[in-house]
Amino acid sequence: MGEQPARASINDVVIKIGTVNGSGSASANGLLLKALFRMGIPVCGKNYFPSNIQGLPTWYEIRVTGDGYRAAAGRVDIMVAMNAQTYARDLEEVEPGGWLIYDSTWPRSRLLARDDIHIIGVPLSELCNTHFEGARARVLMKNIAYVGVLAGLLDIDVDVIEALLAETYASKPHLIDSNREAIRLGYDYAREHFECPLPVKVAPLDKTSGHVLVDGNTAAGLGAVYAGATVGAWYPITPSTSLMDAFQHFCQRLRTDTETGERRYCIVQAEDELAAIGMVLGASWMGARAFTPTSGPGISLMGEFLGFAYYAEVPAVVFDVQRCGPSTGMPTRTQQSDLLSCAYASHGDTKHVLLFPSDPGECFTMAAEAFDLAETLQTPVIVLSDLDIGMNDWMVPELEWPEDYEPARGKVLDAEAREQMESFHRYLDVDGDAIPYRTLPGTGGSYFTRGSGHNRFGGYTEDSAEYQDVVDRLNDKWETARARVPAPFTVDANFANAGIIAVGSSDGAVIEALDRLAADGIAVDYLRPRAFPFADAVREFIESREVVFVVEQNRDAQLRTLLMLDADADPAKLVSVLHYDGMPITAASIVEPIARHAREGRAA
Amino acid sequence: MGEQPARASINDVVIKIGTVNGSGSASANGLLLKALFRMGIPVCGKNYFPSNIQGLPTWYEIRVTGDGYRAAAGRVDIMVAMNAQTYARDLEEVEPGGWLIYDSTWPRSRLLARDDIHIIGVPLSELCNTHFEGARARVLMKNIAYVGVLAGLLDIDVDVIEALLAETYASKPHLIDSNREAIRLGYDYAREHFECPLPVKVAPLDKTSGHVLVDGNTAAGLGAVYAGATVGAWYPITPSTSLMDAFQHFCQRLRTDTETGERRYCIVQAEDELAAIGMVLGASWMGARAFTPTSGPGISLMGEFLGFAYYAEVPAVVFDVQRCGPSTGMPTRTQQSDLLSCAYASHGDTKHVLLFPSDPGECFTMAAEAFDLAETLQTPVIVLSDLDIGMNDWMVPELEWPEDYEPARGKVLDAEAREQMESFHRYLDVDGDAIPYRTLPGTGGSYFTRGSGHNRFGGYTEDSAEYQDVVDRLNDKWETARARVPAPFTVDANFANAGIIAVGSSDGAVIEALDRLAADGIAVDYLRPRAFPFADAVREFIESREVVFVVEQNRDAQLRTLLMLDADADPAKLVSVLHYDGMPITAASIVEPIARHAREGRAA
Amino acid sequence: MSTSKPKVRHPNLPRNKHGLTFRDYEGAVSTLCAGCGHDSVTGAIVQAAFELEIEPHGLAKMSGIGCSSKTPAYFLSASHGFNSVHGRMPSVTTGANAAHRDLIYLGISGDGDSLSIGLGQFAHAIRRNLNMAYLIENNGVYGLTKGQFSASADVGSKAKKGEANQQPPIDPVSLAMSLGATFVARSFSGDKAQLVPLLKTALTHNGFALVDIISPCVTFNDHEGSTKSYRWSREHVHKVVHTDFVPPAGEITADYEAGAAIPVDMHDGSRVMLRKVDDDYDPTDRLAAIDFLQRHTAAGEVVTGLLYIDESKPDMHGVSGTTATPLRDLGYDALNPGAAALAEIQSAWR
Amino acid sequence: MSTSKPKVRHPNLPRNKHGLTFRDYEGAVSTLCAGCGHDSVTGAIVQAAFELEIEPHGLAKMSGIGCSSKTPAYFLSASHGFNSVHGRMPSVTTGANAAHRDLIYLGISGDGDSLSIGLGQFAHAIRRNLNMAYLIENNGVYGLTKGQFSASADVGSKAKKGEANQQPPIDPVSLAMSLGATFVARSFSGDKAQLVPLLKTALTHNGFALVDIISPCVTFNDHEGSTKSYRWSREHVHKVVHTDFVPPAGEITADYEAGAAIPVDMHDGSRVMLRKVDDDYDPTDRLAAIDFLQRHTAAGEVVTGLLYIDESKPDMHGVSGTTATPLRDLGYDALNPGAAALAEIQSAWR
Numbered sequence A, B: 001m002g003e004q005p006a007r008a009s010i011n012d013v014v015i016k017i018g019t020v021n022g023s024g025s026a027s028a029n030g031l032l033l034k035a036l037f038r039m040g041i042p043v044c045g046k047n048y049f050p051s052n053i054q055g056l057p058t059w060y061e062i063r064v065t066g067d068g069y070r071a072a073a074g075r076v077d078i079m080v081a082m083n084a085q086t087y088a089r090d091l092e093e094v095e096p097g098g099w100l101i102y103d104s105t106w107p108r109s110r111l112l113a114r115d116d117i118h119i120i121g122v123p124l125s126e127l128c129n130t131h132f133e134g135a136r137a138r139v140l141m142k143n144i145a146y147v148g149v150l151a152g153l154l155d156i157d158v159d160v161i162e163a164l165l166a167e168t169y170a171s172k173p174h175l176i177d178s179n180r181e182a183i184r185l186g187y188d189y190a191r192e193h194f195e196c197p198l199p200v201k202v203a204p205l206d207k208t209s210g211h212v213l214v215d216g217n218t219a220a221g222l223g224a225v226y227a228g229a230t231v232g233a234w235y236p237i238t239p240s241t242s243l244m245d246a247f248q249h250f251c252q253r254l255r256t257d258t259e260t261g262e263r264r265y266c267i268v269q270a271e272d273e274l275a276a277i278g279m280v281l282g283a284s285w286m287g288a289r290a291f292t293p294t295s296g297p298g299i300s301l302m303g304e305f306l307g308f309a310y311y312a313e314v315p316a317v318v319f320d321v322q323r324c325g326p327s328t329g330m331p332t333r334t335q336q337s338d339l340l341s342c343a344y345a346s347h348g349d350t351k352h353v354l355l356f357p358s359d360p361g362e363c364f365t366m367a368a369e370a371f372d373l374a375e376t377l378q379t380p381v382i383v384l385s386d387l388d389i390g391m392n393d394w395m396v397p398e399l400e401w402p403e404d405y406e407p408a409r410g411k412v413l414d415a416e417a418r419e420q421m422e423s424f425h426r427y428l429d430v431d432g433d434a435i436p437y438r439t440l441p442g443t444g445g446s447y448f449t450r451g452s453g454h455n456r457f458g459g460y461t462e463d464s465a466e467y468q469d470v471v472d473r474l475n476d477k478w479e480t481a482r483a484r485v486p487a488p489f490t491v492d493a494n495f496a497n498a499g500i501i502a503v504g505s506s507d508g509a510v511i512e513a514l515d516r517l518a519a520d521g522i523a524v525d526y527l528r529p530r531a532f533p534f535a536d537a538v539r540e541f542i543e544s545r546e547v548v549f550v551v552e553q554n555r556d557a558q559l560r561t562l563l564m565l566d567a568d569a570d571p572a573k574l575v576s577v578l579h580y581d582g583m584p585i586t587a588a589s590i591v592e593p594i595a596r597h598a599r600e601g602r603a604a
Numbered sequence C, D: 001m002s003t004s005k006p007k008v009r010h011p012n013l014p015r016n017k018h019g020l021t022f023r024d025y026e027g028a029v030s031t032l033c034a035g036c037g038h039d040s041v042t043g044a045i046v047q048a049a050f051e052l053e054i055e056p057h058g059l060a061k062m063s064g065i066g067c068s069s070k071t072p073a074y075f076l077s078a079s080h081g082f083n084s085v086h087g088r089m090p091s092v093t094t095g096a097n098a099a100h101r102d103l104i105y106l107g108i109s110g111d112g113d114s115l116s117i118g119l120g121q122f123a124h125a126i127r128r129n130l131n132m133a134y135l136i137e138n139n140g141v142y143g144l145t146k147g148q149f150s151a152s153a154d155v156g157s158k159a160k161k162g163e164a165n166q167q168p169p170i171d172p173v174s175l176a177m178s179l180g181a182t183f184v185a186r187s188f189s190g191d192k193a194q195l196v197p198l199l200k201t202a203l204t205h206n207g208f209a210l211v212d213i214i215s216p217c218v219t220f221n222d223h224e225g226s227t228k229s230y231r232w233s234r235e236h237v238h239k240v241v242h243t244d245f246v247p248p249a250g251e252i253t254a255d256y257e258a259g260a261a262i263p264v265d266m267h268d269g270s271r272v273m274l275r276k277v278d279d280d281y282d283p284t285d286r287l288a289a290i291d292f293l294q295r296h297t298a299a300g301e302v303v304t305g306l307l308y309i310d311e312s313k314p315d316m317h318g319v320s321g322t323t324a325t326p327l328r329d330l331g332y333d334a335l336n337p338g339a340a341a342l343a344e345i346q347s348a349w350r
C-alpha cells in the first residue's frame, strides 16, 4: 500500500460482500448484520442481486453506522471478494485506504493489485476443505468463515454470533457445531495473521434497543394481516413477490384454525395482473379488504381496472414495489418511477390516492391506512414502495399495533341502516363530503355497479348534465381525500429559505444530507409528503420558501410534476435533484447539487 | 306563439333531427347535408347517438353556416322531432323563436305546447302510408319525406336533391322514383300548408367548391393507405371502429390485385388491444408500416407495450379516437381526455410523441406524418383524434396527395449499407441526434430487441452507468423529436397580450370564438400545437403573453398539464377553459369565460 | 339505480316461498334490439330464479361488456350487479366469491367477451372451479360494436357486410372440457324448455358451470349463411340430453324411469336427473363426453344439453381450505392477531 | 448486442451448405442454472437449425419473459431476436409474420408465459394457424420469479416451500387440440433423440406448430413429488410416436417400412415420416388423437411425440389472401394508390 493512510473509524464502516448468486451466502450475511445489530450498533443491509437465479454475481452491503443513518453510504471500506469473476470491479470499488478480503487458496496477486488499499488474503476454501466434508457443506461454511474473518478484523463479538447460531439452528443442533467451527476458523485465521482489529472497527453501542431489522415487503405483508385484509390476489413479479409471501406466511401462522386447519383468508395466485386487480375489485365490492402487490409492468396492466374503480367508486389497495423501468427494465434495481403512471392510471380524467412509505415501519402502518382510506373514500389507494425499501434490511423502531384499532369501513349501509333511510341512491352526496353510501351484495339495497356513464342515483346515463354531475363530485371527493390522507413529515431546521421535498426511500439520504449540509453551514428545511393528493401543508411549505429541491429517484422529475399539478407549486421554485441509475440514493447525490446551488449564491 | 319574434337568417340555421336508432334515418340526413353542401353552403353534421344498436333515441344535427364555421353551434333553430319518446326534451331544446316539426298523424298538441316557438305538424306517416306499400318502405320514406318538408320550408333546391338521389341509386333505379316521390310529398305539403320559406332559410352560395364532406375516421383510414401502411391490427371499439373499416374498404379497392385477388395488406382482427399493439410492434420491427386504431380503454390496455416500444425503440402508430371517460364512460360521446395517459403511457420514465389533428383533413395528412415520425424517431406515435372529428361529417378542403411523397423510413441499414460500416451497434448514437441505427430481420446484422436493461451496444445490462447512458440518450431523442414534429398553427391577431391554446377538435370553436371576441373588441391570439413534444414556438407564444387560455375538452386540464411539463409554461399564466360534458365544444363555451375574464380587467 | 323505485304489485300472480312473484325477478326494460336472442335468455333466467326460489339479494349478477353483458340490468333488479370491463368478469367474480363464498354468482358474458379478450380469465376461472354459473350468450359476432366476427363465428358464416369468416371457431364447450370444467352444458336461446332446467342445474352446481347458449343476433347475424341464426340453430342443433330439475323444496316428481335416468347429487343436497336421449351417453364420463362432442362437432352438429357434470371436485374454496364463514363477514376480532403476536413475530427480527 | 463481435472460427468442424458449422448456430453463454432443462432445449435447437441448414438471418427468434424466454439469447446469435413482454410473444410474432411471411419464426415460451398471462394470445395464435414453431419449455413453475406453481403444475406437485399444488393443470397439448391446432407435439428436454427431429418438423410445418417440452427446473421443481422433475419424467413419459425427418436436400433414407410409417408432405415439399409405436395410432386423425391423448392423460401418462399434424390447412396469410411478396418488401409504388385515385374517391364525398 502506498501513501494512502488506512481509513480509521469506530462504528462507521461499509462492508460489501461479492458472491455468486445461488451460493447460499444470504444466511452468512444475515448473521453478520444481526450480530452487529445485537451489539447495539445501527446497520443497514442492502442486497444488489441480478435478475437471475444462479451463477451470476451478487453483492450484499452492510453499512455500520453509529450515527444511525439509513441510506446507502455510496462507498465501500471493506470488500469481501468471494467471486473471482468480479475481482476487477470489486477491487476498483474500494475507497482509498480500504481493504479487500479474498480467498487466497488461489492467490491472485497480479489481478488484485492496487496501491492505495490493503489486500487481505484468507485461504477460506483451503480452511473449509480441510475441516468440513462434502461439497455443499464446504461451500456454505466458506460463507460462514468470512463472517468469522470479519469478526476478527473488526472486533465483532463472537459470543453474539454464537448465540445467534444457537437460536437459528435450535431445531438442528448438529448444524450449530459446524457453523461455530467455521466462525472460529475465520476468526482465528484473522487474529493470527493480521493486526486486529483494523483501524476501522466496531464497538458495542446502545442504539438498537426498541428496534428491529426487517424489510419493507415483510412489514407490508404483516401490515395487511393486521389491517384485516382477507383476500390477496397477485401475480408474481420482482420485487413485490416477497410481500405476498409474507402475507401468506403470517396468515398461515396467525389466521389458520389450529384444529380444523380452516383459513380465515384467501390468497389467489391470479393468471396475470389484469386478473389480480379484477379480483381485488370484486372482493372489495363484496366488502372484504383485498389487495394486490405488484411492480411497474403490473401497474401498466392494471390501468383499465383502476380507472373503473375510480369511476365506479370501488375500494382497492395496490402495493407497487417499484423497480427500475421503463418496460422490463432492471427488475432487481430500484427506482421511484411509477409516480405519474400510478397517480393518473387509466384513460379519461382519473386520479388516484397514493401513499409513500419511507421505510418498512411505514410499510406496516400504511398498509392499514391504505385500507382505511380506500374504504372510506371508496377509491383505489396505491402504496408506492420500492425495491430498496421492500427487499433490503432496514432498522426500524419496533412495530406496534394500537389495541383500539378498528378498521374504518366507510359508508357501508347494512340492511338495518338502509331500512331507516328514506331512500338509498348509490352515488348521491348525502353528507356534503362528496362520498356516497354503498351497500354490500347479500344484504339487500341492490344497485348496479358500472364503468359506463351513470347518474347520481346509479342509473345508466348518456345525459351530459347527469354525467358531469358525477365527475364533478369525484373532483370534490379528491378534496375530501386531501384532508384525510396522512400528514407530511417535516423537519423545519430554522424556517430556511430553502427546502427539500422528497418521498419514500429517499428519506434516509435526505436526513443524512441535511446533517451534512448543516455541517457546511447550509440550512435547509425538509418536508416529506406521505400521500397524494398533497395535504395543504405541502403547498404552504413550498409557498413559504424561495427554492425547493425536489429529490427523487427517476429521470423525469415525476414528483416535481405532481407538485406542480396538485400543490400548485410554482415550477420556477422547484429544482430537481434526480437520481435514477437503479442503485439506492445516497446523501452525497443530494448534498452535492444543493451545495453547488448554495455556492452559486442562488439560495439558502 | 307569444311575443317571441321568429328567428330570421339566411344560411345560418341549425336543424336537429330526433329519431330512433336503427330506423334508417342516416341516409335521409346525409341527403339533406349533401344537398346543402351542393348548394355551395358550408355545413357541419353531428351525430348524437346512443351506445346501443336499436330502439333508443338518436339525433343528427346540421349546422348551415354561411360563414363557414366548423364547430357545433350550441343551439337548435329547427327541431325535426320524429321520436315521440323524446318530444319533451326536443321541445325544450329549441331556441326561442325557432320551430319544431313533428309527425301530426298523431296530433300531440298538449305535449308539444311551448309559447315561444312555432310548432309545425306534418302528417308524415299518413302521407307515406297512403303513398307507399310495405312497413319497411313506409318507415324509410317517412325519413325522406321530412327532407322534402325541410326543402320546402327552407328553400333547399329540390333539383339538387333529386340529382343526389339519382346518383345514389344509380344501380337501383326503382328506388329513385319512390325517394323522389317522398321528397315531393314533404315538399308539397310544406309549401301548401305553411308560409314558405321560413324567415330562416338557405340560399345558394359558392363556398364549398374545392371542398369535400368527410369524417375523420374515413380520412385517417385513407391516410394510412396513402402512407403505405400494410399491416393493420385492431380490436373493435367505438368510436374508432370505422377507421379500420375505412382502411379495409380502401385497401380492398386499391390494394387488391384485380386478377389474382391477392392483397397487398394484412388486417388482423386481434383478440384484444394488448394483442393489437403487440402485432403493431412485431410488424414495425419487421419493417412494415403498421398501426392500430383504438379508444380510451384500449389505450389503458396498451400501456405495457407502449413502454416497451419507447425503451426498445420500436416504431408504432396508434390512432386514439377519444371518447368520454373515465372507464367505459360514454362511448358515443366525445372528449379529449386521454392526453395524459397517452403522453406518459406505461410505468417508468416514458413519454410518447402525440399528434393532434383538428379535422378530417389533418387526420389524412397526419396519418403519413405519424408513420414518418414513428419510423424516423423509432418510437410510438399516437394520433389523438376524437369522436367529434372521427365520426362526424366535416367540410374540409379536398384532400391532396403530393406526387413526390416518399415514406421517411428512418435509419434502417440494409445489408449493403451495413457491410460498409465498421460496426453496427443497435443503440449507439452515431450521428449525434440521439437516433440510433437499426436493421431489419431477414437482412443480417442481427441484434436482440429487449425491454430489459440494455447498453448502447444492445447488450443486456444491469450496470448503472450503461443503463443511464441509454435512458439519457432517450431524453435527448425527445429533443430531436421536438425539432421534427409538425409546427403549431397560429393566428396572431395583433400580438395581443392574451392568447388561446387549444388542440384538435376544439379548433373550430376557437376560431369562431376569436371572431366573436374580436367583435366585442377583445383581441386574443391563438396557437394550436399540432404535436407533443411542443415545438419551441409553443413555449415562445406563452412566454410572450400575459395570459393564455387553455381551451380543452376534459375535466382535469390535461393540455395545461402538458404545457407546464413540456413547454415550461408558467402555470400562473395558464387559465383553463374546460368543457367535458361529452358534447362537442361550442364557441359560446369559450367566449363566455374569456369575455368575463376581460370584463374583470384581468387581461386582453 | 336505487332502491326507492317502487315495484308495481301484481296481487294475483303466484308467489314462491319468499312471497315473491315472477315479476320480482325481472329487471329494467331491455334496450336490446327487438327479437335479440339475449332477451330470451333473460326471460329464462327470470323463470329459473323464480322457480328455484332464489332470494334475489343472495345472488350477484356479474358481467363484462357487450350487448349480452348489458342484460343483467334486465333481470333480478333486487340483486346486486357488477358490470365490469370487457372480458374481465371472471376475475371480478373470483374476487367476489373469495370474499363471500355463500352467494350465488351468475355471470353473463358474450362470445367476444369470453373467447377473445376474456379467454385467459375464462380458462382460469374454469381451472379454479370457481363456484358460479357462467353463461355465454353466443351469437358469433360482436353485437355492440356492430357485427364484427367473434372467435366463435363459424367458418363460412357471413357478416352483414358480406365477407365470409375463414377462421376456425373456438368452441367454448370443447375448450371447457379440455380445461377440466366440472359442468358443461349448451342450449339455445329459443328453447326455453331446455334452457330453464339447465340454468337451474347450473345455478345449483358447486363449481364452475358453463352454459353456452346459442343466442342469435337479429341485427348482425341472423341471415342465411350464418350458422348462429335462428333458422340454422333450429335446424342443426342436435339435442342429446334433457335435464329435469327437482328444486330442493319441491315434491319428488312421481315416476322417472330407472335405467333411463341418471341421478346426480348436487352440492346442496338437491338432485338432478339426467335423461339421456342416446342410450350410450353418460354425462359423468369425461372421456366419453369429449369423444361424443368431438364426433358430433366434426359432423357439423351442435350438441346441446348437459354434456358433462362432476359434482365431486372441490371448488376454489375447497382447494384453498377457506373457512366456512364468508370472509367478508368475519369480524375484525377474528382477523387481528393482536399486539402480543406482533411482539412474538418481531422477536425473530433482532 | 452488435455485429462487430468476432466469432471464433473452428476450421475442422463440419460445415453445411451455407458454409456454417454447428457453432455458428450457437449464441451467448447461458446464464441459466447449471442443469436447467432449458439449456438442453437450446442445444437441441442449435442442432436442429444446423441440420436443417437454416440460414440464420432467415429465422426470427421470439420470446416472452421467463428463464425460458431468455434462451433465445443463447442460440442463433446471427438471427434477429425479440424478447417481448410477459405472455405477449404470440402477438408480436403475429405482427412480424404479417409483415414478412417468408421468415422462419421460432417462438420460445414458458408455461407461465403461455398458460397464465399469455393463454389468450397463445390460443388465438393457434386459431390463426400462425406459421411458426411455438416451443413451451414447460417446468410447472415460474422459474424466474423463484418457483411459484404455474398453471401446468400437476396436482400433488410440491413447491420448494413444501405446499402441494391442488389445482388441476392446464395441458397445452390438450388445449391446442381442442383449439384446432394443426401441429401438436410433445417431448422432453432430456431426450434429444426425440426432440431434435420434432423441432425440425415443427420448423418446417406450414402453420402453428406446438412443441410442448417438459423441461425440468433443477432449482425449484426437480425434487420428488414434482411431476415435472427429471426423475418423474424419465419414468412416466409415455412415448407414442417417433419422428424421423428427412431434410429437403438430404438423401432419402433407405428403408422405412410400409405400413408402419406414414409419410406426411410438408408445405415446403419435404416429407416427414411418422413411425407409430402403437399400431392403431394415426397422427392425422384428429378425433383419434384427442381420444388417445385424453385416455393416456387420464391414466397418468404423458404422451410424447408428434401427436397430430395437418398440413392441409391454410396459415394466417392463406386465410387472408395476402400477396406472396412479404409486405414489408413491397415498394411504395406498389402501395400508393396515387393522386388520381384520391380524386376519384373524393368524388363521392360531395
Ligand SMILES: Cc1ncc(C[n+]2csc(CCOP(=O)(O)OP(=O)(O)O)c2C)c(N)n1
Pocket (backbone or CB within 6 Å): B235, B236, B237, B238, B273, B297, B298, B301, B328, C065, C066, C067, C068, C069, C086, C109, C110, C111, C112, C113, C114, C137, C139, C141, C142, C143, C144, C145, C150, C217
Ligand atoms: C377494452 C375494450 N375493448 C373494446 C371494447 C368495445 N366492445 C364493446 S362490446 C364488444 C364486443 C362484444 O361482443 P360480445 O361479447 O360477443 O357481446 P354481444 O354484443 O355480441 O352480445 C367490444 C369489442 C370495450 N368496451 N372495451
Ligand SMILES: Cc1ncc(C[n+]2csc(CCOP(=O)(O)OP(=O)(O)O)c2C)c(N)n1
Pocket (backbone or CB within 6 Å): A235, A236, A237, A238, A273, A297, A298, A301, A328, D065, D066, D067, D068, D069, D086, D109, D110, D111, D112, D113, D114, D137, D139, D141, D142, D143, D144, D145, D150
Ligand atoms: C407483466 C409481468 N408480470 C410479471 C412478471 C414477472 N415474471 C417474470 S418471468 C415470470 C414467470 C415465468 O414463468 P415461465 O414462463 O414458466 O418461465 P420459466 O422461468 O419457468 O422458464 C414472471 C411471473 C413480468 N415480467 N411481467
Ligand code: SF4
Pocket (backbone or CB within 6 Å): B053, B054, C031, C032, C033, C035, C036, C037, C038, C067, C068, C139, C143, C144, C216, C217, C218, C219, C220
Ligand atoms: S345488436 Fe345483436 S346482440 Fe346486440 S342487441 Fe341487437 S340483436 Fe342483440
Ligand code: SF4
Pocket (backbone or CB within 6 Å): A053, A054, D031, D032, D033, D035, D036, D037, D038, D067, D068, D139, D143, D144, D216, D217, D218, D219, D220
Ligand atoms: S430457476 Fe429453474 S427454470 Fe430458471 S434457470 Fe434455474 S433451473 Fe432453469
Ligand SMILES: [Mg+2]
Pocket (backbone or CB within 6 Å): C066, C110, C111, C112, C137, C138, C139, C140, C141, C142, C143, C150
Ligand atoms: Mg357476441
Ligand SMILES: [Mg+2]
Pocket (backbone or CB within 6 Å): D066, D110, D111, D112, D137, D138, D139, D140, D141, D142, D143, D150
Ligand atoms: Mg416455467
